[in-house]
Amino acid sequence: MIKYIGSKRKLVPHIVKLFDRLPGVHTVLDLFSGTSRVGHALKERGYLVTANDHNRYAFHLARCYVQADRERWQPQVDALVAEFNRLPGRPGYFTETFCQASRYFQPHNGARVDAIREAIAGRGLEPELESILLTSLMEAADRVDSTVGVQMAYLKQWAPRAFNDLQLRSPELLPGAGMALQHDALACADLGRFDAVYIDPPYNQHKYRNNYHVWESLVCWDKPEVYGVACKRVDCRDYESPFNSKRQIGEALAKVLSAVDARYLVVSFSNEGYLHEEDLRSMLAHRGSLSVLSVDHPRYVGAQIGIYNPSGVKTGTVSHLRNRELLFVLDRERTVDQLSLRF
Numbered sequence: 001m002i003k004y005i006g007s008k009r010k011l012v013p014h015i016v017k018l019f020d021r022l023p024g025v026h027t028v029l030d031l032f033s034g035t036s037r038v039g040h041a042l043k044e045r046g047y048l049v050t051a052n053d054h055n056r057y058a059f060h061l062a063r064c065y066v067q068a069d070r071e072r073w074q075p076q077v078d079a080l081v082a083e084f085n086r087l088p089g090r091p092g093y094f095t096e097t098f099c100q101a102s103r104y105f106q107p108h109n110g111a112r113v114d115a116i117r118e119a120i121a122g123r124g125l126e127p128e129l130e131s132i133l134l135t136s137l138m139e140a141a142d143r144v145d146s147t148v149g150v151q152m153a154y155l156k157q158w159a160p161r162a163f164n165d166l167q168l169r170s171p172e173l174l175p176g177a178g179m180a181l182q183h184d185a186l187a188c189a190d191l192g193r194f195d196a197v198y199i200d201p202p203y204n205q206h207k208y209r210n211n212y213h214v215w216e217s218l219v220c221w222d223k224p225e226v227y228g229v230a231c232k233r234v235d236c237r238d239y240e241s242p243f244n245s246k247r248q249i250g251e252a253l254a255k256v257l258s259a260v261d262a263r264y265l266v267v268s269f270s271n272e273g274y275l276h277e278e279d280l281r282s283m284l285a286h287r288g289s290l291s292v293l294s295v296d297h298p299r300y301v302g303a304q305i306g307i308y309n310p311s312g313v314k315t316g317t318v319s320h321l322r323n324r325e326l327l328f329v330l331d332r333e334r335t336v337d338q339l340s341l342r343f
Ligand SMILES: C[S@@+](CC[C@H](N)C(=O)[O-])C[C@H]1O[C@@H](n2cnc3c(N)ncnc32)[C@H](O)[C@@H]1O
Pocket: 004, 005, 006, 007, 008, 009, 031, 032, 033, 034, 035, 036, 037, 038, 052, 053, 054, 055, 058, 183, 184, 185, 186, 200, 201, 202, 203, 208, 209, 241, 242, 243
């Protein structure tokens, strides 16, 4: 899966274990699904998952990993992956924008992305199949990119992996049903009733559309005007989420907590986020019985790498390399025993 800030890659086993300990859960909504890692793991465990995110690339990841049924698509996916891997490069918008005007990818890989993306567009694939191929293409491009995992900038010196040849792989599909949605989380009341909801909002100012604008442009394939050194799509200028605002996040999260229709709410939050543990406790405690679990977690990739000046010289080290991820578990029916959730 792609490199993604705030991804719960390391936390997934804990989250699955936690859901397994909640009695009576079959349907789960992952309201801020990002890479869909969490939804994928829950689907694998047998839950009926709905994954939602307001960015288009995340919707395609969700349609691939949560909605698509492996039994239905695997043979076609394998055939298309093999066929598209044989396509020669054909430079176009992607190469011009992300290999020449900026340097996220080597031009030979940009030309392959252009050729494969045009082939996906030209085939008129069924929607789930299209999302699976777009996911395969995003992941292949991610393996040969030259960034630290966000697309606000590219590396001054090429990352060694950028010299590898782009190669599609079949994404790890799962058998069975699921659902992908692309809504604003504030509209969660319209998404229906679920046994449990997993709530993993952004927790600081970093805006996801801006951090992953290359993926947004690749899946939308609207070849938008771009601006700045990072070549961000122009709609990044207007992209807002109240969850990226220190002033608005409390009110926005409170709205979601009131509107969402589920017995259990599981909220992920970093101890470095805009809201503190006490803020979240007071937003949740009066709504049911609350348990708070804490997991030690490596910080985002930039923190692991250190602090550099614009010439690429290391000028500082980051104060700490680990943070704590907090999991707030609310049972609105007040029957779950707190101790039974410890891991
Ligand atoms: C912390 S990330 C989720 C990471 C995810 N759990 C994973 O493991 O990959 C937060 C996600 O919230 C999405 N998001 C931000 N504001 C939103 C909103 N108003 N409605 C729906 N999704 C939103 C972002 O696009 C981002 O993917």
